[in-house]
Amino acid sequence: MITSAAVAIAEARIGRRGESVYSGRARTIIERSYLAFRSSTWIVVATGFLEPVLYLVSFGFGVGKLIGKIEVAPGHFVSYAAFIAPALLATSAMNGAIYDATWNVFFKLRFDRVYQGMLATSLGPLDVALGEIGWALLRGMLYAIAFMSILGGVGLITTPWALLAIPCAVLISFGFAAVGMAVTTYMKSFEQMNLINIVLLPMFLFSGSFYPLSIYPGWLQAFIKVLPLWHGVALIRSVSLGIFSAALIPHILYFVVMIIFGLYFTTRRLTLLFMR
Amino acid sequence: MPTEKSDELITAKGLSKLYGDFVAVNGIDFSVHKGESFGFLGPNGAGKSTIMRIIAATLTRTSGEITVLGKDPADRGPEIRAHLGVVPQQDNLDQALSVTDNLYIYGRYFGLSRKFINAKIEELLDFAQLTEKRDAKVEMLSGGMKRRLTIARALISEPEILMLDEPTTGLDPQARHILWDRLFRLKEQGVTLLITTHYMDEAEQLCDRLMVLDKGSIMAEDSPAGLIKKYVTKEVLEVRFGSERNAEVSEQLGALCARIEVLPDRILMYADDAEKVLEEIHKSGLHPVTSLVRRSSLEDVFLRLTGRTLVE
Numbered sequence: 001m002i003t004s005a006a007v008a009i010a011e012a013r014i015g016r017r018g019e020s021v022y023s024g025r026a027r028t029i030i031e032r033s034y035l036a037f038r039s040s041t042w043i044v045v046a047t048g049f050l051e052p053v054l055y056l057v058s059f060g061f062g063v064g065k066l067i068g069k070i071e072v073a074p075g076h077f078v079s080y081a082a083f084i085a086p087a088l089l090a091t092s093a094m095n096g097a098i099y100d101a102t103w104n105v106f107f108k109l110r111f112d113r114v115y116q117g118m119l120a121t122s123l124g125p126l127d128v129a130l131g132e133i134g135w136a137l138l139r140g141m142l143y144a145i146a147f148m149s150i151l152g153g154v155g156l157i158t159t160p161w162a163l164l165a166i167p168c169a170v171l172i173s174f175g176f177a178a179v180g181m182a183v184t185t186y187m188k189s190f191e192q193m194n195l196i197n198i199v200l201l202p203m204f205l206f207s208g209s210f211y212p213l214s215i216y217p218g219w220l221q222a223f224i225k226v227l228p229l230w231h232g233v234a235l236i237r238s239v240s241l242g243i244f245s246a247a248l249i250p251h252i253l254y255f256v257v258m259i260i261f262g263l264y265f266t267t268r269r270l271t272l273l274f275m276r
Numbered sequence: 277m278p279t280e281k282s283d284e285l286i287t288a289k290g291l292s293k294l295y296g297d298f299v300a301v302n303g304i305d306f307s308v309h310k311g312e313s314f315g316f317l318g319p320n321g322a323g324k325s326t327i328m329r330i331i332a333a334t335l336t337r338t339s340g341e342i343t344v345l346g347k348d349p350a351d352r353g354p355e356i357r358a359h360l361g362v363v364p365q366q367d368n369l370d371q372a373l374s375v376t377d378n379l380y381i382y383g384r385y386f387g388l389s390r391k392f393i394n395a396k397i398e399e400l401l402d403f404a405q406l407t408e409k410r411d412a413k414v415e416m417l418s419g420g421m422k423r424r425l426t427i428a429r430a431l432i433s434e435p436e437i438l439m440l441d442e443p444t445t446g447l448d449p450q451a452r453h454i455l456w457d458r459l460f461r462l463k464e465q466g467v468t469l470l471i472t473t474h475y476m477d478e479a480e481q482l483c484d485r486l487m488v489l490d491k492g493s494i495m496a497e498d499s500p501a502g503l504i505k506k507y508v509t510k511e512v513l514e515v516r517f518g519s520e521r522n523a524e525v526s527e528q529l530g531a532l533c534a535r536i537e538v539l540p541d542r543i544l545m546y547a548d549d550a551e552k553v554l555e556e557i558h559k560s561g562l563h564p565v566t567s568l569v570r571r572s573s574l575e576d577v578f579l580r581l582t583g584r585t586l587v588e
């Protein structure tokens with residue numbers, strides 16, 4: 001048996017858990033996305049980021065003029081712009097992640113044979129899943145950081161704790177990217193892909209982004225609280241105001257579960273689609 | 277031919293693959309030895325790609341046994357694939373990347389260092405005669421260039437086994453010869469080649485040993501020369517009497533040769549001395565519209581084994 005460098009690298013992992021699906025090289029998939037991204041246009045990236053900024057300007061500073069302070073926690077009042085800013089940050093993390101994890105992945109799955117190429121090497125499906133989700137998450141993170149700087153610039157960051165919103169945004173991006181890619185692996189046509197957008201927009205509008213959930217009847221509140229974006233909004237809203245309590249734990253767990261489910265199903269589907 | 281166990285890189289026993297109820301590979305046995313060039317020859321749908329993908333651990337078998345380098349592809353995928361260079365039937369180059377980046381990132385997928393890859397890239401660009409196209413996007417390449425790049429890419433990890441699924445389909449004769457030359461060189465370097473093809477000349481040129489497949493089953497297995505010797509005579513006489521008369525004269529002609537095969541457009545007469553058969557035809561007062569004496573080929577073997585021509 002000839003031991004090439006590639007073989008030595010693969011054999012070094014023998015006996016590790018999950019060796020049949022994972023080779024510990026998800027980063028090379030991210031590197032591939034970076035190489036492809038270098039030659040793509042920045043405009044697409046910029047527009048994705050602009051969306052929440054526009055909402056902030058029109059709703060926060062426009063509609064906000066008509067609205068007084070909003071009570072976010074007992075005895076804790078903030079301006080309307082400060083109320084919606086964390087929600088827009090969460091949404092921006094979601095959008096950034098979703099874009100790459102859904103549409104871009106869909107093209108690669110159905111039209112390119114990129115994943116077949118990757119899976120013919122010593123990579124496993126979990127490497128591909130993690131790498132693609134990781135790249136989507138980077139985009140979500142980039143949007144979140146850019147949006148944070150804008151918030152800082154217009155004076156909407158009032159406590160250093162707000163910086164913790166960034167790791168929270170990463171968590172949110174990760175969750176959405178993982179589930180987004182998993183869902184995309186089941187999609188067969190453009191019509192089905194559009195369903196994703198049809199779900200995301202109302203979720204954004206009704207997840208307590210623009211007004212407190214208390215406006216809704218009990219049953220609707222309960223429903224919204226099952227949706228992921230509400231957890232993201234609630235998490236970032238608390239953190240960016242420096243309000244910490246055990247109530248944040250379920251929000252964090254929600255995303256951890258999304259990540260685990262997303263990775264599991266993506267890996268499984270890649271295996272079914274390309275290795276069966 | 278080496279036959280020791282230790283020399284077997286790939287061994288299959290009773291290997292089967294079903295897609296639903298459809299049997300694509302039907303309980304086949306074979307083994308591939310170190311350093312040889314092994315070919316799967318068969319018409320469309322014979323199961324060639326299916327077998328290649330099972331070996332490359334990107335398709336799971338339905339039943340039977342297979343070991344690749346002593347390991348089971350069903351549960352040691354990444355490890356096995358580290359030994360393989362795979363050239364799929366349909367190119368799956370990364371359209372978003374340049375020629376060089378395609379080679380580079382493939383090396384990265386195998387976990388190779390940048391230094392190692394960058395040195396290798398120069399060698400491979402030269403090997404594939406793509407140095408001038410190094411910065412071109414893949415979509416700018418011709419079909420032949422893409423094929424050469426796919427082969428170069430498969431070599432980035434210095435694989436022990438190179439798997440080529442119809443490496444030259446769609447290429448012009450010149451491009452095919454260039455590719456064959458490249459494959460010969462690899463073989464000389466000790467790389468084991470696994471090739472599928474439905475081109476006879478390719479099989480004859482490239483393969484030490486051939487497995488003739490049809491509908492998922494093995495029809496025969498030997499060296500190209502061995503197959504010809506075993507299943508057909510040295511030479512063939514092809515005669516045409518026009519499509520209506522072919523069947524009519526066949527009985528009379530049958531007596532003149534070892535075996536006769538009547539196709540819709542021509543009659544194939546197998547004999548060790550075909551010139552002589554032609555003379556006798558003329559003597560007997562029959563006058564074919566056209567006649568051709570040629571050496572027997574794998575095409576004739578295939579016809580003999582399956583009653584069908586390989587490429588319709």
Ligand SMILES: Nc1ncnc2c1ncn2[C@@H]1O[C@H](COP(=O)(O)OP(=O)(O)OP(=O)(O)O)[C@@H](O)[C@H]1O
Pocket residue numbers: 295298300318319320321322323324325326327365474
């Ligand atoms: N994913 C699949 N689902 C169902 N049937 C399949 C699938 N893939 C291949 N088949 C069938 O299995 C048989 C063998 O296919 P395979 O691709 O292995 O043939 P092949 O010998 O490579 O043919 P070709 O020369 O056309 O490439 C064919 O009849 C094909 O229709």
Ligand SMILES: [Mg+2]
Pocket residue numbers: 324325326365441
């Ligand atoms: Mg095929």
